[in-house]
Amino acid sequence: MPDNNKTSIVVFSGDMDKVFAGFLIATGAAASGMEVSMFFTFWGLKAIQKGSLTGKGLLGRMIGLMNRGGIERVGPSRFNFGGIGRWLFKKMMRDKNVVGLSELLETAIDLDVKLYACKMSMDVMEIAEEDLIDEVSGFMGVAGYIKEASESDVTLFI
């Protein structure tokens, strides 16, 4: 078992299956006793949004509408079929008693996985701090990520 290790994961993708893989690795690492930080950036921010519509300017509102956030709204990278894929995957996971994304997020929080939001992506996409779930551990720029990553044994970009 890892002794004093640290894992840092950049969650760039907003695809359900990739976000799922990210949380699975994060909770698995935390359960093994590692310190874990997740950095949500670009499309990945979806996973830690409350799900309200975001954006103030025209472009920001467009992005907010087309890419509405919330952990239950992310769709798979393949076979989405305009939203059916999300339902299909959820059903398959439920049928196999695999934990869902919302539960994985809760587990991550319970296991003290740090959830950081990328400040710059929030600015570009016009996502405000209050659009994110309350459990977010902090807002960070690239320097903060680099510090964490350079101290980590496992570094992943998802």
Added chain:
Amino acid sequence: MPDNNKTSIVVFSGDMDKVFAGFLIATGAAASGMEVSMFFTFWGLKAIQKGSLTGKGLLGRMIGLMNRGGIERVGPSRFNFGGIGRWLFKKMMRDKNVVGLSELLETAIDLDVKLYACKMSMDVMEIAEEDLIDEVSGFMGVAGYIKEASESDVTLFI
């Protein structure tokens, strides 16, 4: 040259070009004397499937049909054109004397690269142990992956 290093690669993608990159890095690392583990999960499982149709329930059979496995069946992430892309890339690689995916897989096995299949993805997608090639080194959950990754110097998610 790396002395006692270890590389662990999560192969999440089922795209030909990404799977190719994964095997290229894996065999390169093994050839440099590193211990290498590859973890095939979600779409990546395709690369170590025999190619038979999989799935028992309706949804599992649907996935098995639409996403039929086998290393020769994976298509590129861009310019697939309904299957022509796969042929085109194979032809370009052959023309340049670049080794193909099947040969890379064999090389990986010869170089003792460990090939692990993600048990949970197999369950969700209804892929049975006998659907995978015989050279699979084992079936693993996230805890097994974390153990390997935390001991690795190079950790990648592809």
Added chain:
Amino acid sequence: MPDNNKTSIVVFSGDMDKVFAGFLIATGAAASGMEVSMFFTFWGLKAIQKGSLTGKGLLGRMIGLMNRGGIERVGPSRFNFGGIGRWLFKKMMRDKNVVGLSELLETAIDLDVKLYACKMSMDVMEIAEEDLIDEVSGFMGVAGYIKEASESDVTLFI
């Protein structure tokens, strides 16, 4: 702050947002005093191409045409809408005073980030050395990458 650390990033993707993330992490790490190497392979080569048409054979010219290089030609992975997305994202980033891709590339060069091109991908895609920008630090095979990666604390595949 990291003391003697090294970061190595494989840039496999040719998507604007992912390339952007890659350069952001690279420049951030370099600014923190880390040594940084970026390995441009497959579609990622686009980011260090001059932008001239490439390819000699029929297939190579086809790829060169459909996937024309140059840092200003890469489009986002989502919402591209046949090129509008590239403009839209550029506009949003400009509006928020976020640095653009070309400037990030220049900053990376100024901060002495090493830019390596994957020789094999260049061969397969018929991209010649003179098709790449002059600031490329060298041409490398997988063995060269493995050497760098095995000495790095932060290893990412983008």
